[in-house]
Amino acid sequence: MMPSIRPLGDSAVIIQWSSADDADISRSVRQLTDVLNAFGPSDSTSRFTAVVPAYTSITVHFCLSRMSFQQAARIIEQGLSRTEDLLAGAPALIEIPVCFDEVFAPDLADVAGRHHLKRDEVIRRFSDAEYSVRMLGFSPGFPYLSGLPTELATPRRSSPRLKVPRGSVAIGGAQAGIYSQETPGGWHIIGRTPLSLFRAELARPCLLMAGDQVRFVPMSAEEFQRWQDEQ
Amino acid sequence: MSIVRVIRAGLLTTIQDLGRPGFRQFGVPTGGAMDRFSHELANRLVGNLPTAATLEMTLSGDELEFLGPTLIAITGGEFSPITTNMEQLSIPQNKPVHVSAGTRIRFQTAQRGCRCYLAVAGGFSVPEIMGSRSTLSSAQLGGLQGRALKSGDELPVGDLKSAGPGLVAVKEHVAISFPAWFVRPLALPAGDMVTLRVLPGEHSSMMSAESQLRFRDESFLITSQSDRMGYRLAATPLILENTSDMLSEGTAMGTVQLPPDGRPILLMADSAPTGGYRRIAHVISADLPLAAQVRPGQFLRFLETTMEEARSLFQKQRANLDHAITMAGLMPGVRVSERLPEPTGSAP
Numbered sequence: 086m087m088p089s090i091r092p093l094g095d096s097a098v099i100i101q102w103s104s105a106d107d108a109d110i111s112r113s114v115r116q117l118t119d120v121l122n123a124f125g126p127s128d129s130t131s132r133f134t135a136v137v138p139a140y141t142s143i144t145v146h147f148c149l150s151r152m153s154f155q156q157a158a159r160i161i162e163q164g165l166s167r168t169e170d171l172l173a174g175a176p177a178l179i180e181i182p183v184c185f186d187e188v189f190a191p192d193l194a195d196v197a198g199r200h201h202l203k204r205d206e207v208i209r210r211f212s213d214a215e216y217s218v219r220m221l222g223f224s225p226g227f228p229y230l231s232g233l234p235t236e237l238a239t240p241r242r243s244s245p246r247l248k249v250p251r252g253s254v255a256i257g258g259a260q261a262g263i264y265s266q267e268t269p270g271g272w273h274i275i276g277r278t279p280l281s282l283f284r285a286e287l288a289r290p291c292l293l294m295a296g297d298q299v300r301f302v303p304m305s306a307e308e309f310q311r312w313q314d315e316q
Numbered sequence: 317m318s319i320v321r322v323i324r325a326g327l328l329t330t331i332q333d334l335g336r337p338g339f340r341q342f343g344v345p346t347g348g349a350m351d352r353f354s355h356e357l358a359n360r361l362v363g364n365l366p367t368a369a370t371l372e373m374t375l376s377g378d379e380l381e382f383l384g385p386t387l388i389a390i391t392g393g394e395f396s397p398i399t400t401n402m403e404q405l406s407i408p409q410n411k412p413v414h415v416s417a418g419t420r421i422r423f424q425t426a427q428r429g430c431r432c433y434l435a436v437a438g439g440f441s442v443p444e445i446m447g448s449r450s451t452l453s454s455a456q457l458g459g460l461q462g463r464a465l466k467s468g469d470e471l472p473v474g475d476l477k478s479a480g481p482g483l484v485a486v487k488e489h490v491a492i493s494f495p496a497w498f499v500r501p502l503a504l505p506a507g508d509m510v511t512l513r514v515l516p517g518e519h520s521s522m523m524s525a526e527s528q529l530r531f532r533d534e535s536f537l538i539t540s541q542s543d544r545m546g547y548r549l550a551a552t553p554l555i556l557e558n559t560s561d562m563l564s565e566g567t568a569m570g571t572v573q574l575p576p577d578g579r580p581i582l583l584m585a586d587s588a589p590t591g592g593y594r595r596i597a598h599v600i601s602a603d604l605p606l607a608a609q610v611r612p613g614q615f616l617r618f619l620e621t622t623m624e625e626a627r628s629l630f631q632k633q634r635a636n637l638d639h640a641i642t643m644a645g646l647m648p649g650v651r652v653s654e655r656l657p658e659p660t661g662s663a664p
Contacts, residue, residue, distance in 0.1 A: 137590065150630065
């Protein structure tokens with residue numbers, strides 16, 4: 086499946102896939118991102134300043150005094166031909182502990198009520214599913230997750246909260262996400278993880294990367310507390 | 317190590333450099349100086365690398381005290397800097413200026429432009445976070461504790477040796493001194509109407525035919541809801557014929573987005589790396605420094621150009637910068653290294 090390659094302004098290129106099969110696109114995005122990221126400093130003629138994977142696209146930024154759109158597009162085409170011999174390794178599976186205790190889950194009752202489910206049933210279904218990180222965005226390290234069971238999909242809150250605590254696990258439409266920093270937010274908050282999703286001081290600042298698989302593991306309030314004390 | 321003390325903080329002054337482009341994939345905005353041309357010019361005038369951190373002042377500047385003798389350069393918007401601890405001397409812009417220990421300089425309200433840049437030889441040496449010293453206020457990181465300057469702050473200045481071979485001997489006995497020459501600065505907005513050249517966005521044809529014409533012909537007010545993340549523009553709302561939702565995709569500094577309310581947003585340095593609104597145009601790289609110098613209350617017009625012209629204008633701008641710096645090196649008064657190595661991810 087060949088994506089389209091089009092300019093995004095004078096110093097970026099957007100590579101877009103269209104297909105009915107979500108998993109197919111997700112794999113293509115992950116593979117090409119890996120290949121483009123691997124064009125390292127030793128290969129400076131084909132180096133991009135940024136490679137940004139999203140749901141069905143990758144945006145590549147380049148330095149305008151170093152290359153033109155045509156040159157960037159050629160490098161991307163070379164990258165695409167290399168993805169074919171790339172063995173797709175299994176994505177990393179990362180477990181995220183989540184406390185669904187009421188203090189951390191102001192919208193859990195509401196979400197349960199809307200879908201005529203018991204709280205515990207929402208937690209069970211939410212934790213049984215396996216999610217895939219489609220992109221990082223909104224705020225540094227915020228993962229957009231696909232894989233939410235359809236019966237838990239909940240439209241965003243009509244008025245966003247001004248402050249959502251860091252680590253809040255939330256549902257927004259058909260997606261799930263984790264607030265990596267304290268920011269405003271309009272998704273339904275159903276739990277909280279004690280893990281840090283974004284630590285600017287680390288060489289690899291994000292816990293999750295596009296392409297990773299995620300599972301949520303329920304934890305008690307005591308465990309949450311202990312975890313936080315240890316950090 | 318020298319120190320610059322903030323006697324009285326301006327409206328919004330932050331430490332900036334060329335940002336963190338490589339971290340966009342983690343959801344981190346590139347950030348860095350809004351007007352990269354003036355930022356780099358200031359750095360080059362004092363012998364710094366383009367990656368050194370400068371101060372970016374917005375609309376109304378700070379009063380600063382230089383605790384040690386140093387070499388500075390001021391570029392970008394015209395903030396009429398004057399000395400305040402001696403006879404009120406005007407400090408000229410776009411040239412290197414020696415200041416003696418204890419000199420106080422007050423940057424006033426911008427007469428023209430919106431942002432001015434102050435470089436000191438050695439650069440402001442706050443810690444690097446994710447490869448950059450730039451302040452990202454939205455995530456409270458970088459710069460000085462991730463925030464704008466406050467009165468009483470003390471800004472560390474880097475070691476001159478690490479800054480490159482740009483600095484001449486600082487004259488201890490003179491309060492301030494500077495050469496007669498100056499380099500050609502960025503052309504600041506001449507009036508309240510500023511034309512920015514754009515390339516069409518992927519979704520421009522999703523606007524109604526009438527809106528496509530209006531985008532080309534009308535002027536757009538830069539509203540007060542404008543900051544380092546982006547400028548919210550006001551005009552008769554532009555109409556999207558295709559209002560279907562889209563998945564978030566990459567954006568860039570200079571992207572003009574059209575949200576469903578029909579009021580375009582011009583994305584600037586601190587904008588998020590991705591967005592879910594339609595992209596109707598992209599301001600070309602060569603005009604982004606000018607875009608950084610317009611202010612709320614002024615108007616923008618968009619003029620369509622071609623990819624080829626966008627690239628040649630950018631290269632011409634780079635050549636002007638290089639030429640200015642070469643000239644500076646030949647002039648008496650300051651010594652600039654032959655040809656400074658380029659930072660990663662920037663121009664050759």
